[in-house]
Amino acid sequence: MSEKIEALKAEISAAKAKTQDELEAYRLKFISRKSVLGDLFADIKNIAPEERKAYGQSVNEVKQLAEEKFKELIAGLESSDSGGKSSAPVDLTLPPNINLGTVHPLTYIHNRIVEIFQKIGFNVADGPEIEDDFHNFTALNFPENHPAREMQDTFFIESNPDIALRTHTSSVQIRVMENQKPPFRTLAPGRVFRNEAISARAHCFFHQVEGFFVDKNVGLVDLKQTLYYFAKELFGQDTKVRFRPSYFPFTEPSAEMDISCNICKGEGCNVCKYSGWVEILGSGMIDPNVLENCGIDSEEYTGFAFGMGIERIAMLKFQVNDLRLYSENDVRFLNQFKHLS
Numbered sequence: 226m227s228e229k230i231e232a233l234k235a236e237i238s239a240a241k242a243k244t245q246d247e248l249e250a251y252r253l254k255f256i257s258r259k260s261v262l263g264d265l266f267a268d269i270k271n272i273a274p275e276e277r278k279a280y281g282q283s284v285n286e287v288k289q290l291a292e293e294k295f296k297e298l299i300a301g302l303e304s305s306d307s308g309g310k311s312s313a314p315v316d317l318t319l320p321p322n323i324n325l326g327t328v329h330p331l332t333y334i335h336n337r338i339v340e341i342f343q344k345i346g347f348n349v350a351d352g353p354e355i356e357d358d359f360h361n362f363t364a365l366n367f368p369e370n371h372p373a374r375e376m377q378d379t380f381f382i383e384s385n386p387d388i389a390l391r392t393h394t395s396s397v398q399i400r401v402m403e404n405q406k407p408p409f410r411t412l413a414p415g416r417v418f419r420n421e422a423i424s425a426r427a428h429c430f431f432h433q434v435e436g437f438f439v440d441k442n443v444g445l446v447d448l449k450q451t452l453y454y455f456a457k458e459l460f461g462q463d464t465k466v467r468f469r470p471s472y473f474p475f476t477e478p479s480a481e482m483d484i485s486c487n488i489c490k491g492e493g494c495n496v497c498k499y500s501g502w503v504e505i506l507g508s509g510m511i512d513p514n515v516l517e518n519c520g521i522d523s524e525e526y527t528g529f530a531f532g533m534g535i536e537r538i539a540m541l542k543f544q545v546n547d548l549r550l551y552s553e554n555d556v557r558f559l560n561q562f563k564h565l566s
């Protein structure tokens with residue numbers, strides 16, 4: 226029996242662990258509940274009673290030796306270069322296994338729009354998502370109780386109906402114009418809110434980009450040329466554009482801009498409802514009242530403005546048929562935009 230113990234002591238003293246796997250093998254053999262020491266302790270019943278004490282002592286010595294060695298092996302592994310994680314040599318020629326995220330399609334479209342307008346001298350302005358009635362409606366020439374307000378129902382605070390979540394980024398037009406002096410060539414992207422039932426085509430929040438250009442002698446020609454340039458840059462040089470008369474309280478005259486359907490190239494499909502055209506933005510010459518509300522002399526300055534929905538543009542560009550997909554964080558959807566990164 227003592228030979229067995231001596232052999233074990235020698236084995237423990239000589240033990241080495243260069244990897245986590247070797248350390249684990251050592252632990253199983255000498256430390257765990259099912260270790261060889263367990264067997265030695267169990268053997269005690271086969272030992273003659275008068276020798277049991279001495280036997281127990283030597284088994285305890287082995288146990289102590291095994292534990293000390295275990296600590297030593299752990300310390301040795303921790304200080305070694307590989308961190309003891311793997312015995313496999315590192316292959317530095319392998320590509321790194323890094324899972325980078327992808328650019329969100331809305332971020333991509335936002336960046337593209339900003340890039341296109343920056344090329345022709347537009348800067349970018351920001352404004353609050355929580356707005357007051359003046360900046361969201363009144364200064365934009367929405368008379369109180371006018372039905373146009375109804376079209377942009379939003380979320381109000383019961384105790385203070387003057388405060389609301391902005392329904393459009395046109396409010397930033399007012400904030401910039403009341404605080405700075407013309408000329409302006411400004412883009413205002415951001416999140417907006419509406420009290421809408423959520424469906425494939427409508428959501429209670431979405432994103433818009435507002436743009437406005439105010440200077441001396443700005444006319445409808447400037448509006449058309451600017452938006453014409455934008456549509457071709459974003460959707461391709463063969464894109465056709467048309468303007469349809471429309472109504473917005475803050476512009477006069479107002480127009481909606483359609484582009485030739487980029488999906489069927491004008492042939493007719495269910496996206497363009499077989500008309501060959503899809504609407505992409507609202508626009509118009511800024512109503513003199515709006516300029517005056519911001520302290521700008523409307524005899525001296527004129528300007529145009531436009532507003533578009535980022536989700537809508539992204540839907541047309543990427544043929545996404547459900548608005549809700551943009552905010553569900555489903556990686557099966559998001560992974561399809563890997564090529565944009």
Ligand code: DAH
Nearest residue numbers: 393395507508509530531532
């Ligand atoms: N604010 C409008 C909306 O949310 C969009 C818009 C239309 C903005 C015409 C404009 C504009 O600046 O001229 O429906």
